[in-house]
Amino acid sequence: MKNVLKVTALSLALAFTATAAQAEENIAFINAGYLFQNHPDRQAVADKLDAEFKPQADKLEASKKNIDDKIAAERKKIDAKVAELQKDAKNPKQRPSELQKREADIQKQQATAEEEINKLVTEHDKAAQEFQANYEKRQMEERTKLLESIQTATNKVAKDKKYTLVLDANAVVFGDGKDITEEVLKAIPKQAK
Template identity: 55%
Template sequence: MKKVVKLTALSLALALTSSMAAAAENIAFINAGYLFQNHPDREAIAKKLDSEFKGTADKLAANKKKIDAKIAALQKEAPKLRAADIKKREDEINGLVKAHEEQVGKFQAETQKVENDERAKLLGSIQTATNNIAKEKGYTYVIDANSVVYAVEGKDITEDVLKAISANKAPAAK
């Protein structure tokens, strides 16, 4: 009987302690997609990337047009040409196509790497601002809004984080 009373008391104490610990959690949420889309640096980075890669993209597009023109010319002239001439021009075009595809692949890899680096910078600033707001307001967890099923009013700190990002950006812009 003594063991049963001790076990019950211990179970009750554990239950009360765990419910008190759960009550101590302070959880907020952010809309990470909104923060990324409205990040103050996003548009400037997009313009920078566009200007940085526009020249190469234009050259690749012009090169593609030249290849397409050669293919069209071969198709038009094929009935008048000997088989050996057709084969020679096809080989030339295939070489141009292969070289073009290699250039496009390198270009895409390079742009993807730079875009990923810039995206990581934006996400890093969102993470830093979120951490600062969470510490300032005493939140123990901050989760993405897409994971939230229900939340009470006042737990969405998205706008606070966006303001913190903008505030951190202002001194650097001067």
């Protein structure tokens, strides 16, 4: 009987302790994606990156246009020479050896042009890859700064409101807590500036 009474008392004590512990938990939620999309500095950062990389992007675009123009010009030259050769081939006074020599010259010119264009394309592709890598690196640096400011603002709001746990709303299936996303969003400018 004493053992049963001890077990019952212990069970009741554990139940009250668990209930009290749950009552002390103060849980809140934030929507991190929403905070990032609506971050007060997000557009300024995007504009800053655009301004920083615009000269390089314009240079790459001009390089691409130059390559396209060179391809079109070389194709036009080759097509004109081929058409002239075909026209001369119909003339019975033309010697076959002369026609073969001109055809070989056209093929040589075409191969040289292709080699030059391939070199330009390779250089352009290398520059484009470097540009992309640099842009992604800078974008990640700026994104990290924005996320750090969100984290700082979340920590400040959580401490001020005495929340013991703050979760991302997208990671929780069900929860009984307060959504503090807007409060955190309002706290961000004070942290980010």
